[in-house]
Amino acid sequence: MRVRKFFERLFNWELWNFHILYAPIAPVWLWYCIKSRSLWFFTPSNPNITFGGFEGEGKKEMYRLLPAEITPKTIYVKPGIPFTELKNRVNAAGIRYPFVVKPDVGMKGILFRVIENDDQLQKYHAHIPFKYIVQEKIDYPVEVSVFYYRYPWQSTGVVSGFIYKELLQVTGDGNSSLKQLINQHERAKHRVEEMELRHGHDFERVLGAGEVFYLSFAGNHNRGARFTNLQHEINPGLVAVFDKLSKDALFYYGRYDIKTNSIEDLKNGKQFIVLEYNGAGAEPNHIYDCGMSLGKAYQTILQHWKVLYEISRYNARQGHAYWSYRRGKKYLRAAKHHFRILEKFD
Known part of the structure; x- marks a missing residue:
């Protein structure tokens, strides 16, 4: 059994470790750093998000850039507050069981849970070491990801990836x-x-x-979710929806995770909720589960990196400066330390 699993992983690039998968194309990323004269060449890509949304940004930071009516009802909780106070805040916000909890600063579905009752909430609250969010569970039947980018000098963007998610x-x-x-x-x-x-x-x-x-209730590939490519559903209406959202937020590059009543509703800009979105660090996850060869996957990733570089270079010339080496190193070190702790508690 173990030998069979080993060979399945070996010959299926989608199961490879992240660092192994990206190692052969890492020199291209380094080349963009050299051309920009900044190790953090991506930081101007999304000027309203810390570190360009590459890593370590909080959910609160993202939600404040979006209209309240298309984001989940959410409260932010500090660990260690009395449980009675937490309960009062949840009730006052009108959030009812079952609901979702997750770290305010998180990734890869770490410590994402669906909470069914007081006992589960109390255990989670006592367990998690950092600020987290309590959020209404969105019951729209369709969960999708939309990868979007727009060159700042153009009025219309591109939806380069559109996938349907099926939870593990x-x-x-x-x-x-x-x-x-x-x-x-x-x-x-x-x-x-x-x-x-x-x-x-x-x-x-x-x-x-x-x-x-x-x-798993986390719709992430690394948590086992299955993706179905919806490339054929991309049309000008869908692009227009994300042009409007992204222009208001000064969001130029990244991936939206969304729940909606139907694909048609989303394309018409109605009955959808943005669960979250990821900036410069977002992976074009439409490379998965569609029979794509490794070579084609690399081509897709590199095309997106080129777009990221061009957007960042333009924004830097407009006054959104690259982060200094010292500032970026300090920030990234703190973010990675934060995630290592989260992984231990997961």
Whole structure:
């Protein structure tokens, strides 16, 4: 079993470690640093977001740039406050179970949880070491990602990627235990240790025929979500929706994660909620789950890096300066330290 999993990973680039996948094209990133004379050449890309949204920016920072009606109802919580105070704040905000909790500064679905009751909330509150958010759970049936960029000297942007997300889940057959279903699942079987940590108490449970069990509520590729490419759905209406959102926020490059009632509603600019968006550090995740070759994936990534470089260079010439080496190094070191701690608590 282990040997088979090893070879599956070896011959499927989508399962490779992030650093291994990106190592062959890293010199191109370095070349943009040299051309810009800045290790942080991307920082002017999104002038209203700290570090250009490459890493370490908070959810609060992003939500304040968007209209309140298209963002989830959210409160920000400091760890250590009395639980009664937390409960009062949640109730006053009109947020009801089940709801979502996650770090204000987070990534890759770390410490993302759906909270069903007081007991779960109290355990999460006692466990998490940093400021986090309590957020209404959006029940729109469709979750998508939209990769968008716009050159600052142009009035219309580009939707370069549009994908539908399916959360990591298994479906019961009336005979198999959860553990057996996980070991049979093409994605979950590569994450058995993580699954045991999260769902070990349910491993021997036999799921009824047709019963769906969500292994993760985070719609991230690194958390096992499956993507379906919706490139054929991109049209001028969809681009116009994100042109308006992005112009108001001075957002030039990155990826939106969205829940919507339907693809058509989103293209018409109605019945959707922005869960969050990622700036310069956003990966063009439409390279996954569409049968793309490794060479084509690299071509797509490099095309996006070129766009990022050109946007950043233009904005720098307009007065949005590159971060200094010292400032960027200090910020990135603090961000990575923050994430290492989060991973330990996850």
